[in-house]
Amino acid sequence: MGVKVSVTKEYRSRNKKGSSEDVFSLDATFETGDELVVLFGRSGSGKTTTLRCIAGLETPESGSIVVNDQTYFDSSSGVNLQPQYRRPGYVFQNYALFPHMDVRKNIIYGLKGWDKEKKEERMFEMLRLLHIEGLEDRYPSQLSGGQKQRVALARALAPNPGILLLDEPFSALDMVVRMRLRERIKAIQNELGIPVLFITHSPEEAFSLADRVIVLHNGKVHQTGSPRDVFYSPVDRNVAELVGVSNIFDNGKVVERSPVGTVVEGRGLQFITSSSVDASENVSCGIRPENVHLKPYDENLLSGNGNVFAGNVINVTDKGSSKIMAVELDGSDFILLSEVPTRLSGEIDFSRVIVEISPDDVLVFE
Amino acid sequence: MLEDAWIPLLITLKVAVLSTAFVAVLGILISYALARREFRGKWLADIIVTLPLVLPPTVTGYLLVFLLGKNGIIGQTIFELTGWSLLFTWHAAVIAAFVVSLPLMVKTTASAISAVDRELEYAAYTLGHSELETMLFVTLPLAKKGILAGIVLSFARAVGEFGATLMVAGNIPGKTNTMSLSIYTAFQSGNDALANILVITLVVVSLLSMALTARFVDRWSV
Structure with missing residues (x-):
């Protein structure tokens, strides 16, 4: 039936x-x-x-x-x-x-x-x-x-x-x-x-x-x-x-493939993703806002592996149960939207932040 | 004197009630078709039904004579089949009243039906009801105010009908002399007393029918 x-x-x-x-x-x-x-x-x-x-x-x-x-x-x-x-x-x-x-x-x-x-x-x-x-x-x-x-x-x-x-x-x-x-x-x-x-x-x-x-x-x-x-x-x-992946960039270029993941370059930054990438050029990537994690700025974190960037919070929208923070990343015109639960957002200094994205959360599509 | 007023009133009521009954039934069907169905020649049907609204009643009457007379298409057929001539009978007066009041019924009713939310009809279809059942129990009850207004207008128009009636039914005393025609005759012949009685009667009848329908409309509204 x-x-x-x-x-x-x-x-x-x-x-x-x-x-x-x-x-x-x-x-x-x-x-x-x-x-x-x-x-x-x-x-x-x-x-x-x-x-x-x-x-x-x-x-x-x-x-x-x-x-x-x-x-x-x-x-x-x-x-x-x-x-x-x-x-x-x-x-x-x-x-x-x-x-x-x-x-x-x-x-x-x-x-x-x-x-x-x-x-x-x-x-x-x-x-x-x-x-x-x-x-x-x-x-x-x-x-x-x-x-x-x-x-x-x-x-x-x-x-x-x-x-x-x-x-x-x-x-x-x-x-x-x-x-x-x-x-x-x-x-x-x-x-x-x-x-x-x-x-x-x-x-x-x-x-x-x-x-x-x-x-x-x-x-x-x-x-x-x-x-x-x-x-x-x-x-x-x-x-x-449609499903709310708000951080999307196009025309990404594959610069490195390793067992850990694939590195895609776009908007002046390098993202490592664990998704499989068939093409080597014109790759589109996206990150859901709730998977963009913010931490208080700490220079030591920048040397870590994976997707770690520094940036400035330029806008905050309060949705009640969560806050949407717009972060301008250093060395790029890419503005990432991050959704932070309101109860966690108190820890973040609203000007300078560290952005962390797990390679699993960098989605790749046509 | 009393008879001179009484008989025209009875003739008028007979003609108006009958024509309005036909107008109501046919008008609803035509209105539904115009508002809800797509068919070839719909624009033409719309024009033909509306035409008597814009034509002078004498012209409508002339065209009816053309159709219903012994040499007319319809009149000839009826005469050959039954040996019966339609013109200058009270039946012809009913037909004249029907033709001139139908557009009033159709215009009001069709717009009332168009205003009924189609989703309600679709809902009835998904609940297993045929188009006819849906029309009877969903569409028409929801359009009843417009339908009632159409009936009142048609009745008033039938009562007041003059020109077309004179052309097809004449002004035969005791047969086709309706109130409107009798008022004209009485006035022309200088019988002002009769004219006054007829006018007052007609005004009272009209006001009464309006008051009654107003009460109905109130009771029917949800």
Whole structure:
């Protein structure tokens, strides 16, 4: 069981100015099992179009979609099931609760053909599952954002769908509610054992939620893998930027290969990396900000092995639980961003610092 | 005298209620098609439905005579099949009222349907409901204010219809002399007393129907 998707489609996306539209071509192929899959990418990357194609709300130009061994769409044999026959559990970005029905009716609406008592029983079961008992007589306009989201989930899950599709379901919710609902989604997926496809552009959400991450960029699947794979071994520059590798330099040149690692020269500095480097020129490297370690300035440390540099902190951004420090390295125009947990940042003198980066954390990609 | 006012009122109500009933049902279907479906010749359908809104009613009436008369395409077919002539009957008055008030219904209803969030319809589809079920239980209930406004406007337009009715149904006493036509006749013949009664009756009926619908709209709004 699971999902097999291979589709192409022209799609439009509002550009940043909001007025005109950009045309992209989606060409996405991936396969997943009964797991929690996060479709991850920027807005306009084709995530929503992909999800809508699976639900049958949009028709691909060509390709095939197979869910739980049932063919939903196949351009070569002309199969295209209507959404009514696919019946996915679909949670829309704006919730799409029926404003003229109370919570009870919203949830029961998907239970076409059930006995009246069964409907009622199932409705209460769903309210319990999502911890929203007592809301059954409220109208959507009387619910908070988090409650609406839970009702939307309850409605989607009530008819026992074979697949659950969620389109950026938590984007309008505050942090605490988000964290709670993430935990709920994960628990529900574990319990039901159905494929769950979840769209997000938040790296944090992708990392904390996914069994598998599919990274989309400009309509193409760039990488598929566990969150760890994607976040710590991005295959290319686009994925690296998406997953938050903020310190990237291009046009690196391999100057030395040794059993300890490969030395890449770029931006006037030499970095040693334990990643394998196939090319010898035009190498791109990146370092996650949390892997750039800062220490109080001490001349003796500079003679050590590995990636040790001296630099000056030129800017600090406080994110609450951590601080982002911009460090200008000596002898280079490269400004490294370092994320330091707030509880450790007190030890650092904010002007002159030593930067240490483990060779394991210098990522290399195309 | 009382009969001179009573009969035109009954004729007017009969014509307006019937035409509004047809306008409501057909108008909703046409509006849904225009707002939600893509089909060939959609722009043409839109123009044909809207045309009576911009044409002078006498011109609409003339075109109807052209279609419904014994030599007209529709009129001839009906005559040959049933031996029945449509023109100068109260049925013709219903058709005239229908044609001139349909655009008011369609314009209001189509924009109300367009304003319904499509995601709600898609949600209903993913929950297993057909397009017809979705239209009946999601789209139309959410567009009901616009639909009701369209019905009220259409009814008012049907009650006030003059030009097209005169062309296709004439002004036959006891058969097709609606309130509007009777007011004109009474005024022309110097029967001011009758004209006054008719005008007051028409004003009262119009105000009453508006007040009633206002109450309905209030009760229906969520």
